[in-house]
Amino acid sequence: xxxxSPFKTLALILPVLAVPMLALxxxxxxxxxxxxxxxxxxxxxxxxYENLKPDRSFVGVIRPRIEAELGFRVGGKVAQRFVEVGxxxxxxxxxxxxxxxxxxxxxxxxxxxxxxxxxxxxxxxxAEIRAKALHAKGWATDxxxxxxxxxxxxxxxxxxxxxxxxxLTHNALxxxxxxxxxxxxxxxxxxxxxxxxxxxxTAIKAAQAGEKEVVVSLPESFVxxxxxxxxxxxxxxxxxxTYAATLRELSPAADPATRTFLAKFTLPEAGDSALxxxxxxxxxxxxxxxxxxxxxxxxxxxxxxxxxxxxxxxxDGALKLRPVTVKAYxxxxxxxxxxxxxxxxxxxxxxxKLDVASKVRVVSSLSF
Numbered sequence: 001x002x003x004x005s006p007f008k009t010l011a012l013i014l015p016v017l018a019v020p021m022l023a024l025x026x027x028x029x030x031x032x033x034x035x036x037x038x039x040x041x042x043x044x045x046x047x048x049y050e051n052l053k054p055d056r057s058f059v060g061v062i063r064p065r066i067e068a069e070l071g072f073r074v075g076g077k078v079a080q081r082f083v084e085v086g087x088x089x090x091x092x093x094x095x096x097x098x099x100x101x102x103x104x105x106x107x108x109x110x111x112x113x114x115x116x117x118x119x120x121x122x123x124x125x126x127a128e129i130r131a132k133a134l135h136a137k138g139w140a141t142d143x144x145x146x147x148x149x150x151x152x153x154x155x156x157x158x159x160x161x162x163x164x165x166x167x168l169t170h171n172a173l174x175x176x177x178x179x180x181x182x183x184x185x186x187x188x189x190x191x192x193x194x195x196x197x198x199x200x201x202t203a204i205k206a207a208q209a210g211e212k213e214v215v216v217s218l219p220e221s222f223v224x225x226x227x228x229x230x231x232x233x234x235x236x237x238x239x240x241x242t243y244a245a246t247l248r249e250l251s252p253a254a255d256p257a258t259r260t261f262l263a264k265f266t267l268p269e270a271g272d273s274a275l276x277x278x279x280x281x282x283x284x285x286x287x288x289x290x291x292x293x294x295x296x297x298x299x300x301x302x303x304x305x306x307x308x309x310x311x312x313x314x315x316d317g318a319l320k321l322r323p324v325t326v327k328a329y330x331x332x333x334x335x336x337x338x339x340x341x342x343x344x345x346x347x348x349x350x351x352x353k354l355d356v357a358s359k360v361r362v363v364s365s366l367s368f
Contacts (some may be wrong), residue, residue: 002138002325017248017300029106038333039359039360039361040353040358040360041352041360041362041363042132042349042361042363043343043347043348043349043363044312044345044346044347044362045345045346045348046340046343046345047293047295047336047343047346048342048343049293050293051285051291052290052292052327052335053286055283055284056225057281057282057283058217058284059216059282060233060279060282061214061215061277061280062270062274062277062278062279062280062302063214064187064207064208065210065211065212065213066210067187067205067206067207068181068182068205069204069205070180070202070203070204071197071198072096072175072201072203073172073175073199073200075197075198075201076099076102076103076176076196077099077196077197078096078097078099078191078192078195078196078197079097079099079100079245080191080193081095081096081189081193081342082095082096083204084189085186085188085189086185086186088183089183089185089186089206090183091180091181091183091299093179094179095179095180095203096178096191097098097178097252098176098197100173100176103169103173103176106172107170107173107319110165111166111337114165114166117155117158117159118164121152121355123149124152124154124156127148128148128149129154130148131147131291132145144287145237150163153239166306176209178203178204179338182209183208184207184208184209185276186204187208187276188204189203191305207276211267211270212266212270212274212276213248213265213266214233214264214265215262215263215264217255217258217261217262217263219259219260220261223250223261225246225284227247229284229286230286231243231246231247231265231282231283232269232285233265233281234281234283235278235280235281236281242283243269245267246266247264247284248265249262250262250263267274290327292327292328293335294333294335295309295348296332297329297332297333298333298348299346299347299351300324300326301352305323306323307323307324309322309340309346310351310363311345311346312345316359317359319347319356319359320356322339324336324339325337325339329339347360
């Protein structure tokens with residue numbers, strides 16, 4: 001048997017060894033190529049969830065829950081006004097006063113009539129007693145006795161009328177001073193010293209301290225929505241802070257000029273920062289409203305396992321495929337109800353050319 005030459009053996013081994021070496025070289029080249037591939041530029045959108053049914057807002061004005069119109073219970077000439085608009089008043093505090101000259105003269109007259117009635121009653125009562133005594137002895141007729149009794153009864157009634165007149169004049173003197181009944185703030189002063197006012201005429205308007213409300217005019221299509229929806233109020237002076245509101249009063253008839261319904265919403269949480277007369281925004285929201293995020297249809301990716309989106313994560317542009325729950329499809333957009341969190345960035349164009357191993361670079365971001 002002939003021996004094989006060493007050179008022939010080496011020639012047979014070298015091709016076999018060359019195959020794995022070429023394969024390893026090819027893998028290293030592919031890995032190097034993937035590492036050197038720049039991130040793919042993509043368009044992205046920021047997810048923002050909002051109510052499926054849009055909120056509706058209306059402009060309103062802050063008003064006091066109770067605003068009283070204060071006036072004198074008697075007429076007369078205004079002598080003094082002790083308060084100014086915007087001033088806080090306490091229960092029992094003097095607000096204004098009338099000139100008491102005529103009222104005191106009326107009181108003196110009533111006192112004089114009372115004294116006269118008292119004297120007349122004394123005489124009539126003594127005459128009645130004498131008439132009864134004479135009638136008992138048979139020296140006076142029944143007619144004289146009845147006459148004496150009637151005169152005495154009339155004198156008693158006159159005295160009672162005089163006593164009531166005295167009480168009324170004393171009350172009128174107290175009515176000459178207008179006092180606050182509850183704590184509040186003066187919103188209007190309609191009288192000045194020297195002015196003659198009638199009984200019951202509005203002199204001062206005062207807003208009672210405590211609960212405030214916002215007054216708005218609602219179109220007729222939102223009347224039922226105001227009854228059932230959740231309401232919140234924000235002030236134009238502090239738009240970042242909101243207050244819970246509750247419908248207190250809704251006009252049963254529309255305004256003939258504007259064809260709107262006047263609605264009053266109480267603000268139990270409003271403090272001193274909500275000043276009377278401030279402009280506010282009332283927002284009505286459906287309490288059972290579902291929150292969805294709007295995204296373009298081109299952002300959806302599906303390979304038979306349901307709709308999903310590519311989420312850009314981290315500064316390096318890594319991608320993650322997230323399955324999403326679709327609430328509804330529209331002409332150009334899709335409404336997503338779950339699967340991605342608020343503020344996430346999703347790729348909106350060219351998703352069919354991406355995979356989770358790809359790196360991307362966001363060149364434009366939209367908010368939906």
